[in-house]
Amino acid sequence: MNLYLVKDILDKEIAQEPIRKGFGKGLLEAGKIDENVVAACADLTDSTQMSLFAEAFPERFIEIGVAEQNLVTTGSGMAAMGKIPFVSSYAAFSPGRNWEQIRTTICLNDRPVKIVGSHAGVSVGPDGATHQMLEDITLMRVLPNMVVIAPCDSLEAARATLAMAKDKRPNYLRLAREKTPIITTEDTPFEIGKAYVYAEGDDLTLISTGTMTYHAMVAAEKLYKDGIDAEVVHVPTIKPLDTRTIIDSVRKSKKVITIEEGQIAGGLGGAVAELLSEKYPVKIKRLGMKDRFGESGKPDELLEHFGLTAKHIQFAAHKIMDEK
Amino acid sequence: MISKKYSIAELETKAYEIRVDIIKMLEHAGSGHSAGPLGLADIFTALYFDILNHDPKNPDWSERDLFLLSNGHCAPVQYVAMAHAGYFAREELKTLRQFGSRLQGHPERTKLSGLETTSGPLGCGLSQACGMALAMRMNSVRDDGSNGMNKDLHRWVYVVMGDGELDEGNIWEAAMLASKYKLGNVIGIVDRNNIQIDGPTEEVMPLDDLAEKWQGFGWHVLEIDGNNMEEFIDACSLARSIVEKPVVIIARTIPGKGVDFMEYDFRWHGKPPNKEEAKKALHDLRTLKGKIRGEHE
Numbered sequence: 001m002n003l004y005l006v007k008d009i010l011d012k013e014i015a016q017e018p019i020r021k022g023f024g025k026g027l028l029e030a031g032k033i034d035e036n037v038v039a040a041c042a043d044l045t046d047s048t049q050m051s052l053f054a055e056a057f058p059e060r061f062i063e064i065g066v067a068e069q070n071l072v073t074t075g076s077g078m079a080a081m082g083k084i085p086f087v088s089s090y091a092a093f094s095p096g097r098n099w100e101q102i103r104t105t106i107c108l109n110d111r112p113v114k115i116v117g118s119h120a121g122v123s124v125g126p127d128g129a130t131h132q133m134l135e136d137i138t139l140m141r142v143l144p145n146m147v148v149i150a151p152c153d154s155l156e157a158a159r160a161t162l163a164m165a166k167d168k169r170p171n172y173l174r175l176a177r178e179k180t181p182i183i184t185t186e187d188t189p190f191e192i193g194k195a196y197v198y199a200e201g202d203d204l205t206l207i208s209t210g211t212m213t214y215h216a217m218v219a220a221e222k223l224y225k226d227g228i229d230a231e232v233v234h235v236p237t238i239k240p241l242d243t244r245t246i247i248d249s250v251r252k253s254k255k256v257i258t259i260e261e262g263q264i265a266g267g268l269g270g271a272v273a274e275l276l277s278e279k280y281p282v283k284i285k286r287l288g289m290k291d292r293f294g295e296s297g298k299p300d301e302l303l304e305h306f307g308l309t310a311k312h313i314q315f316a317a318h319k320i321m322d323e324k
Numbered sequence: 325m326i327s328k329k330y331s332i333a334e335l336e337t338k339a340y341e342i343r344v345d346i347i348k349m350l351e352h353a354g355s356g357h358s359a360g361p362l363g364l365a366d367i368f369t370a371l372y373f374d375i376l377n378h379d380p381k382n383p384d385w386s387e388r389d390l391f392l393l394s395n396g397h398c399a400p401v402q403y404v405a406m407a408h409a410g411y412f413a414r415e416e417l418k419t420l421r422q423f424g425s426r427l428q429g430h431p432e433r434t435k436l437s438g439l440e441t442t443s444g445p446l447g448c449g450l451s452q453a454c455g456m457a458l459a460m461r462m463n464s465v466r467d468d469g470s471n472g473m474n475k476d477l478h479r480w481v482y483v484v485m486g487d488g489e490l491d492e493g494n495i496w497e498a499a500m501l502a503s504k505y506k507l508g509n510v511i512g513i514v515d516r517n518n519i520q521i522d523g524p525t526e527e528v529m530p531l532d533d534l535a536e537k538w539q540g541f542g543w544h545v546l547e548i549d550g551n552n553m554e555e556f557i558d559a560c561s562l563a564r565s566i567v568e569k570p571v572v573i574i575a576r577t578i579p580g581k582g583v584d585f586m587e588y589d590f591r592w593h594g595k596p597p598n599k600e601e602a603k604k605a606l607h608d609l610r611t612l613k614g615k616i617r618g619e620h621e
Contacts, residue, residue, distance in 0.1 A: 073498070077459065078455040
């Protein structure tokens with residue numbers, strides 16, 4: 001299948017944009033398509049890029065103030081009336097602070113609220129550990145009825161937002177603050193629940209999500225030059241997990257590395273380990289945050305420090321290939 | 325749609341019947357909350373037989389008023405009132421809290437049609453009511469600012485909250501939101517029975533002056549005897565006439581109302597009567613013969 005990805009991933013001049021920008025554009029578009037799309041924000045309208053929608057449709061936008069519990073429960077009430085509410089804040093606060101409200105009034109109550117958590121991962125940078133959300137995938141993934149999505153770039157974020165507006169289930173969308181290289185194009189497919197093989201190879205499977213897919217792609221290029229043919233499976237939907245695409249790849253390679261900008265416990269790494277240990281046990285290495293918090297610093301500096309770059313993936317790949 | 329107008333005397337008799345069924349269903353279930361549901365019986369009778377514009381045979385009727393029980397542990401009184409109103413057969417009340425029942429220990433919307441939400445964890449009802457009211461307002465105004473379909477403007481959103489539940493910050497976040505957006509079709513009803521699980525509310529976490537608190541948050545406050553049918557019905561009509569701000573009715577009720585040994589006793593908050601106690605409770609209720617009036621009368 002042609003995925004219409006950007007041709008030269010290693011290009012130093014590759015276009016970059018914050019993933020959250022794609023959400024802002026996607027929401028504006030979704031608002032034009034369906035007048036039932038509404039939005040609410042907890043005092044971070046510009047930061048989460050909800051401002052585009054708020055300016056275009058002021059009567060469909062609710063400013064909640066700094067009250068994340070109220071944000072999601074009000075969203076549940078709007079969904080009860082047939083609206084498709086997108087509710088945004090920083091991921092550390094929503095779903096960080098309001099998990100029980102999401103569980104009861106959205107998941108158990110089965111209301112299609114779209115929870116948007118921006119500024120996830122250590123790449124938030126100088127704000128430090130309090131604002132670098134690392135547990136959101138884990139928290140949302142364990143909730144029945146919830147769909148969990150982490151796009152890899154701004155274009156995919158826009159497509160994901162449009163797909164979410166049509167989805168009848170509760171959804172969580174994970175966004176990042178910093179500029180991320182754009183590796184997909186307008187024609188790249190996105191469907192909720194599907195994983196995509198962004199690079200083909202037989203020796204090793206790299207499974208990544210969100211901001212880390214770019215790094216996995218770069219690592220695959222480097223590994224090819226090292227004589228290792230790595231496959232990159234991009235998993236924008238962590239739940240429901242596309243088990244078929246993952247197992248098909250692992251059947252060939254028998255070796256897996258997962259990469260994510262969050263806690264590996266219960267995150268993408270957790271999800272893949274759960275799947276493979278039951279259905280197709282193979283050697284697996286999980287890259288991500290390992291039971292610790294982030295700290296202040298420059299985004300690149302932090303990704304380097306916590307071992308979340310192409311170089312680190314490349315190193316881990318050699319290690320797993322060398323193991324007998 | 326329920327169109328019959330009941331007299332106050334008829335409603336009081338209905339409240340008595342609802343109390344009897346609450347005792348019976350709780351005794352049968354062997355677990356559940358007694359005090360709150362008994363105290364709320366008059367309010368629920370008024371809601372389901374006089375105040376709410378609803379249709380038990382067509383629970384999803386698009387023009388119905390919305391009613392939310394925020395303190396979900398008082399589910400028994402809602403289930404009994406719904407059964408008496410015709411949402412389902414009274415026979416089903418015996419299934420409360422049993423495996424496979426639509427009558428879950430705490431109300432679940434997806435299990436039983438006629439419920440507007442799922443509740444139990446406290447403090448979430450008012451903000452859902454606000455979301456509903458905001459959505460109704462959006463439905464009444466088109467994107468270009470012109471008026472759309474105005475039918476939603478005549479719908480009301482009622483939400484019953486416990487007083488202990490007001491310890492939750494989420495309630496006050498919602499109170500600010502309703503006030504900011506002048507949600508005049510939201511009517512809050514606080515069951516002011518002064519007890520919560522650990523003891524009297526004023527010892528656990530003082531709420532007074534409760535009326536001043538709500539006023540401070542921009543609400544119009546009505547204070548009434550919540551075990552007086554007429555006072556509650558009058559308060560609701562007054563509340564509907566106040567459109568420029570949200571209205572809260574602080575309804576003083578007697579926990580365990582109608583059953584002498586349960587009244588005012590916080591130990592009856594979260595437990596059901598056993599066989600012996602149920603017998604005595606039904607005797608207490610019969611003695612009063614439905615002539616339950618507020619203590620201040």
